[in-house]
Amino acid sequence: MKPKIILLVEDNPSDIALTQRALSKSRVANELVVAEDGQEALDYLFANGKYTDRDVNDIPALVLLDLKLPYIDGLEVLRQIRLDPRTSRLPVVILTTSKEEQDVSQSYDLGANSYIRKPVDFTQFAKAIEHLELYWLVLNEPAPLRKSTGTASSKGI
Numbered sequence: 001m002k003p004k005i006i007l008l009v010e011d012n013p014s015d016i017a018l019t020q021r022a023l024s025k026s027r028v029a030n031e032l033v034v035a036e037d038g039q040e041a042l043d044y045l046f047a048n049g050k051y052t053d054r055d056v057n058d059i060p061a062l063v064l065l066d067l068k069l070p071y072i073d074g075l076e077v078l079r080q081i082r083l084d085p086r087t088s089r090l091p092v093v094i095l096t097t098s099k100e101e102q103d104v105s106q107s108y109d110l111g112a113n114s115y116i117r118k119p120v121d122f123t124q125f126a127k128a129i130e131h132l133e134l135y136w137l138v139l140n141e142p143a144p145l146r147k148s149t150g151t152a153s154s155k156g157i
Contacts (some may be wrong), residue, residue, distance in 0.1 A: 004061035005031045006133075009041040009077060010095075011069050015118065018125060019064070019095075026130035033060065038072025041065070042080055043089055062136045063147055065112075067096045067103055074104055082111040089143040091136050 006023075010016050016034055023032060035041035041063075043049035047056040061083070067074035074094065081087045094115040095106045107115050116132070119125045 005033055005058070007033050007035060007041065007044065007060040007063045007073065008068065009035045009038065009063065009065045010114070011036050011066065019129065022122070022126040022129035023133070025126045026133060028133045029130070030061070030133070038069040038074065038077045041069075041077050042072065045081065046084065056086065059087060061091070061142070062132075063090060063092045064095045064132070065092055067094060067098050067107070075103075075110060077117065078107065078110045078112060089140060093132060093136065 008016065010019065010111050021034060023030075033044065035044050040049075042149075044054070045056075045059070045142055047054045065074045065077060069077070074096070076103075078092055078094075081090055081092060088111075091113045092111070093116060094103075094112050095116050095118060096103070097118050098104075098118060104115050113136075116128060119128055
């Protein structure tokens with residue numbers, strides 16, 4: 001069986017490396033795909049741009065989404081994920097340093113499944129990643145994803 005994909009949407013190279021180390025430390029066997037900006041995340045999810053050869057129905061099991069991203073911010077990425085029937089049920093965990101109440105509120109209003117502030121300490125961060133993996137990829141029973149009908153759903157993406 002093919003390992004479930006985790007899509008990490010993060011522009012900070014240090015945070016990418018930290019997440020990779022935390023996943024490795026907790027022995028997460030899932031494939032990690034990294035998108036370094038909001039546009040790349042949407043291109044990956046909807047098989048556009050450099051990802052046109054990717055099967056659009058091969059949806060990640062989990063998206064770890066930063067909010068402060070170049071080109072298209074995390075809230076807009078979340079909005080586009082929820083607008084498309086193929087990804088509307090995709091678990092999205094906001095993983096950010098933002099403590100702004102407005103960011104938390106907007107994230108949940110747009111359909112985020114969880115909002116986690118990145119711990120500064122690596123040990124705490126590794127534990128948070130381990131708990132995320134255990135809950136979202138092992139314990140949680142995901143909603144069935146809707147399959148593509150074969151028609152392109154552009155919706156401005």
